Every structure is written in C-alpha cells, then in structure tokens.
Amino acid sequence: MQLGMIGLGRMGANMVKRLAKNGHECVVFDRSQQVVSDLAKEKGVTGGTSLEDFVSKLSKPRAIWLMIPAGVVEQTIAEIVPHLEKDDILIDGGNSYYIDDIRRSKELEPKGIRYVDVGTSGGVWGLERGYCMMIGGPKEAVEYLDPIFKTIAPGVGDIPKTPGREKVGGTAEMGYLHCGETGGGHFVKMVHNGIEYGMMAAYAEGLGVLKAANIGKHTAEIDAETTPLRDPEHYLYDFNLPDVAEVWRRGSVIASWLLDLTASALIVDPELSKYGGRVSDSGEGRWTIKAAIDEGVPTPVLTTALYSRFSSRGEADFSNKLLSAMRFAFGGHLEKPHEK
Numbered sequence: 001m002q003l004g005m006i007g008l009g010r011m012g013a014n015m016v017k018r019l020a021k022n023g024h025e026c027v028v029f030d031r032s033q034q035v036v037s038d039l040a041k042e043k044g045v046t047g048g049t050s051l052e053d054f055v056s057k058l059s060k061p062r063a064i065w066l067m068i069p070a071g072v073v074e075q076t077i078a079e080i081v082p083h084l085e086k087d088d089i090l091i092d093g094g095n096s097y098y099i100d101d102i103r104r105s106k107e108l109e110p111k112g113i114r115y116v117d118v119g120t121s122g123g124v125w126g127l128e129r130g131y132c133m134m135i136g137g138p139k140e141a142v143e144y145l146d147p148i149f150k151t152i153a154p155g156v157g158d159i160p161k162t163p164g165r166e167k168v169g170g171t172a173e174m175g176y177l178h179c180g181e182t183g184g185g186h187f188v189k190m191v192h193n194g195i196e197y198g199m200m201a202a203y204a205e206g207l208g209v210l211k212a213a214n215i216g217k218h219t220a221e222i223d224a225e226t227t228p229l230r231d232p233e234h235y236l237y238d239f240n241l242p243d244v245a246e247v248w249r250r251g252s253v254i255a256s257w258l259l260d261l262t263a264s265a266l267i268v269d270p271e272l273s274k275y276g277g278r279v280s281d282s283g284e285g286r287w288t289i290k291a292a293i294d295e296g297v298p299t300p301v302l303t304t305a306l307y308s309r310f311s312s313r314g315e316a317d318f319s320n321k322l323l324s325a326m327r328f329a330f331g332g333h334l335e336k337p338h339e340k
C-alpha cells in the first residue's frame with residue numbers, strides 16, 4: 001500500500017523505513033530537504049520537494065500521515081488541505097490533543113476528507129520493535145489503513161499470550177487498536193503518557209531513596225542541631241544502583257521496559273552526569289489531569305508526577321522562597337544552604 005509521510009524526525013523516518021522494508025511504497029516530505037533526500041535513498045521511498053509536489057506523487061484516495069510536533073499540525077493541515085480531495089485520509093500520528101482532533105475532523109468533513117488520529121508509542125526503538133498504536137476515527141478509514149497499521153505495529157511477537165484473549169480476537173494483541181470515534185486514539189495515548197509520567201516518577205523517586213541510603217556516613221556534613229536524622233547508623237548503605245535496577249528486571253513485580261531503559265542509563269553512567277535534571281513535558285500529562293478533573297476522577301499519582309516535572313524546572317522556586325520567608329518571619333529561622 002502507499003502512504004505519504006510528513007515529518008521525518010525520530011519517529012517518522014523510522015516508520016517509513018519499517019514500511020518500505022516490508023514492501024509498502026512511501027512518499028515523504030519534511031521541512032528539511034536534506035532529510036527528505038537522505039530518506040529517498042531507501043528502496044520504495046520517493047521524496048517530495050514541496051507539499052504540492054508531495055501530494056502530486058500520491059495516488060487517490062491519498063493517505064497522508066503527519067508525524068510532526070503537535071504545535072505545527074494546525075498550520076500544516078491548513079497548508080495541505082487545498083491540495084486534497086474528497087475521500088483522502090489525513091492521519092495525525094503525533095501527540096496531538098484529542099479535543100483538537102474533534103474540531104479538525106469536523107472542519108474537514110464538508111470537504112469529504114477523512115481524519116484519523118493515532119497515538120503512537122515506541123520512541124526511537126520502534127524501527128526494530130514496532131510501534132504500539134491507539135487509533136481513533138471513522139471505521140471504514142481505519143479499516144482501509146489496516147495494512148499500514150499491521151506493518152508498523154510490533155505484531156504478536158514473543159510476548160506471552162493473555163489467557164482468554166483467543167476467545168476475544170481483534171488487533172490489540174498485534175499492537176494496534178481502533179479505540180473509538182475521532183479523538184479516541186489520542187485520548188488513550190494521552191492517558192498512556194499520563195501513566196508514563198507516574199511510572200517514571202516512581203522509579204526515579206525509589207532509586208533516589210536508595211541513592212541517599214548512605215546519608216549516615218556523612219553526619220559531619222549534617223547540621224545535627226536541626227536536621228531530623230536521629231539514627232545515622234540506619235543509613236550506612238552504599239547501594240549499587242546499576243545492579244539494583246538490573247536485579248529488579250529479573251522476575252520482580254516492578255520489571256518493565258521503562259526499568260530496562262533505567263538500567264541501561266545507570267550502567268552507562270551511574271551519576272547520570274550529562275543530565276541536569278530539568279524534565280520537560282509535551283502536554284499529554286497536563287491534558288490527562290484536565291480530563292480527570294472534568295470526569296471527577298482522582299489521579300493523585302499522575303498529578304504529583306506532573307508537578308514534579310514543573311518543580312524540576314524551578315517552577316517551585318518562588319513558592320519555596322515564600323516558605324522560607326514565612327519561617328523566618330514567624331521563628332527567625334534561616335535557610336541552610338547545605339542542608340540535606
């Protein structure tokens with residue numbers, strides 16, 4: 001089958017490679033022509049020099065997958081739509097907000113352009129492992145694209161089968177799922193990323209507690225008068241974090257792919273010295289919390305994990321200064337620059 005791909009970064013380029021390797025024909029476009037010409041060297045890949053040229057190389061009905069940052073989807077759709085026709089399919093595979101999907105699909109409806117939203121997970125490992133896809137949109141368009149989804153997805157692989165799944169059928173065990181109406185794919189991916197924040201925070205915090213378990217060896221550096229460390233002898237452990245992460249990967253309750261990646265990072269550099277610890281967020285965690293509030297569903301873990309990211313970027317600094325100011329005002333307490 002033929003697919004047009006716009007956005008050839010960490011995700012889009014590898015998805016094209018996976019499709020081309022498996023016999024699909026890809027027409028590609030990126031705002032960087034260098035990236036286009038590099039990828040067009042692959043068998044089965046044709047480059048477009050402009051959006052218009054890209055569209056002209058696609059057969060009808062066209063299937064065009066956007067794999068670009070959420071912030072440029074609006075503009076890109078506006079630029080491409082004048083070149084599209086009834087029955088063409090636009091797929092947004094990035095991390096867009098599902099509420100934008102609902103609006104965009106309504107705007108495209110009078111032109112007969114079908115809109116499919118796909119939450120894609122797999123990161124830079126997807127070329128090799130395949131991409132998990134959470135899909136929303138009209139059934140017939142999703143079914144039309146099935147050969148594409150089937151190829152991009154990981155497939156059944158060697159993951160043990162869920163008992164009872166054989167009675168249910170469907171594509172979920174191949175790593176892609178039509179989750180529901182327009183926006184449903186990005187809604188499920190939004191919550192996936194909310195969970196991702198929570199799981200990441202849990203590993204990071206737990207390993208942080210293990211790292212500090214030798215604090216009792218540094219009592220000389222601690223201000224004994226005010227620091228509430230009563231029993232230094234309880235904190236004399238120099239845990240080997242790369243080893244702990246590794247052992248947890250082997251049969252433990254908390255084994256996971258995120259833990260695999262954590263173990264890999266720690267073995268390369270246990271001090272993680274190339275990172276400053278300012279953790280970005282691209283929106284999906286925030287939208288998950290908004291949805292939870294609208295639904296009245298408590299999500300304390302996911303919310304705290306999101307707030308930790310804000311704090312990591314210094315967003316709590318002013319509030320913390322105010323705490324110190326109040327403490328000083330009511331008790332004359334001074335900040336201790338080196339306090340643990």
Ligand SMILES: NC(=O)C1=CN([C@@H]2O[C@H](COP(=O)(O)OP(=O)(O)OC[C@H]3O[C@@H](n4cnc5c(N)ncnc54)[C@H](O)[C@@H]3O)[C@@H](O)[C@H]2O)C=CC1
Nearest residue numbers: 007008009010011012030031067068069070094095120123
């Ligand atoms: N990197 C990851 O682990 C994952 C990313 N995503 C989502 O997939 C989308 C793409 O992500 P990445 O590939 O990581 O981004 P990226 O920054 O690596 O690549 C984006 C590509 O889009 C191109 N581009 C940007 N604006 C464009 C425009 N107006 N017209 C044409 N090309 C344009 C850029 O030149 C670049 O090649 C984003 O929505 C991201 O949130 C989803 C899952 C995982």
Ligand SMILES: O=C(CO)[C@H](O)[C@H](O)COP(=O)(O)O
Nearest residue numbers: 095121193280281282283284
């Ligand atoms: O979707 C993803 C993974 O599943 C992307 O890597 C996304 O960028 C991660 O979210 P954030 O940037 O908010 O950490």
